[in-house]
Amino acid sequence: MLLQMETKMTEFQKAAEETELVLDVKDLNIYYGTNHAVKHVDLPVYERTITALIGPSGCGKSTFIRTINRMNDLIPGAKCEGEINYNQLNLLNPKVDVVRLRSEIGMVFQQPNPFPKSIYENLALPLKFNGVRSKKKLLEVAENCLKQAALWDEVKDILDKSALSLSGGQQQRLCIARALVLKPKVLLLDEPTSALDPVSHF
Ligand SMILES: Nc1ncnc2c1ncn2[C@@H]1O[C@H](COP(=O)(O)OP(=O)(O)OP(=O)(O)O)[C@@H](O)[C@H]1O
Ligand SMILES: [Mg+2]
Missing domain, CATH: 3.40.50.300 (P-loop containing nucleotide triphosphate hydrolases)
Structure with a gap:
């Protein structure tokens, strides 16, 4: 290397x-x-x-x-x-605050690892954890990040469904969307699209 x-x-x-x-x-x-x-x-x-x-x-x-x-x-x-x-x-x-560090330096892993929560909560939780309370803002960021990860059209009507009910490729795109919600300064991507079919690549 x-x-x-x-x-x-x-x-x-x-x-x-x-x-x-x-x-x-x-x-x-x-x-x-x-x-x-x-x-x-x-x-x-x-x-x-x-x-x-x-x-x-x-x-x-x-x-x-x-x-x-x-x-x-x-x-x-x-x-x-x-x-x-x-x-x-x-x-x-x-002494580095790793929670703060991970909000500025996000990561997507090779294997999808969504939270065992709804699709919406996967996106809202990092924001709530960082003090965002406005439902309108949470929805707006969730939609924007899902669009960036090319998943919005597939999940816009099932945001309350469990993230674990999604296919592997959809779960991975959800993890990519989740990594974007806090607008990290650095995004670490460990072969995050290797499990996606070529059409899903973006
Ligand atoms: N959790 C772990 N515990 C012990 N050894 C590990 C662990 N993770 C990786 N290693 C070892 O560290 C070395 C580097 O592994 P690493 O997973 O970083 O390689 P990689 O370049 O990402 O490989 P790949 O392309 O297969 O993903 C290997 O010798 C591996 O066995
Ligand atoms: Mg590796």
């Missing part, structure tokens, strides 16, 4: 010349027990750009992006060293 990231960097940096750094990863090392899964990764990420990580299965792509919003904290034996700088803050610092 490291090699491929480095080869892409020159072109990428040229394109990003006009933009600001949003994440600056420095000498990141990630371990699962004795397995040194991610080795010495340096990666600047610029705002308003798309950065893609390419590499063979098992090279550490998921591990790397899970670490950015601290999802690896939940894995026993996982450990990381180095820096992930975001707004002058090293996100690996144990």
Whole structure:
């Protein structure tokens, strides 16, 4: 992964010349027990750009992006060293408020993981959790995000149905919509459309 990231960097940096750094990863090392899964990764990420990580299965792509919003904290034996700088803050610092961090740095996983709630609640809950109370606003954001995730037409009449009653591809598009509701500054996508058929890709 490291090699491929480095080869892409020159072109990428040229394109990003006009933009600001949003994440600056420095000498990141990630371990699962004795397995040194991610080795010495340096990666600047610029705002308003798309950065893609390419590499063979098992090279550490998921591990790397899970670490950015601290999802690896939940894995026993996982450990990381180095820096992930975001707004002058090293996100690996144990004092970082991970709830706030995850509202600014959202993530969509390879497997759909909707909340076992209604379709509407999947979109409304993150907003309610962040203090939005207006029903009108909740509905407006839900509709907008479902449209962005190309799911609105399929669910607009069944918003009160359980998210778990949707097909796998619909659940994944719901998770993409859910990741958009808080307007994250950074969106981490771990092969989020690999389970969708080509027509559903957007
Ligand atoms: N939860 C975990 N516990 C222990 N080891 C793990 C865990 N997750 C990943 N690993 C190990 O870390 C290494 C990197 O795995 P990772 O899932 O990050 O690879 P990947 O590049 O995302 O692969 P893929 O393309 O197959 O999704 C592998 O050796 C894997 O076995
Ligand atoms: Mg992976």
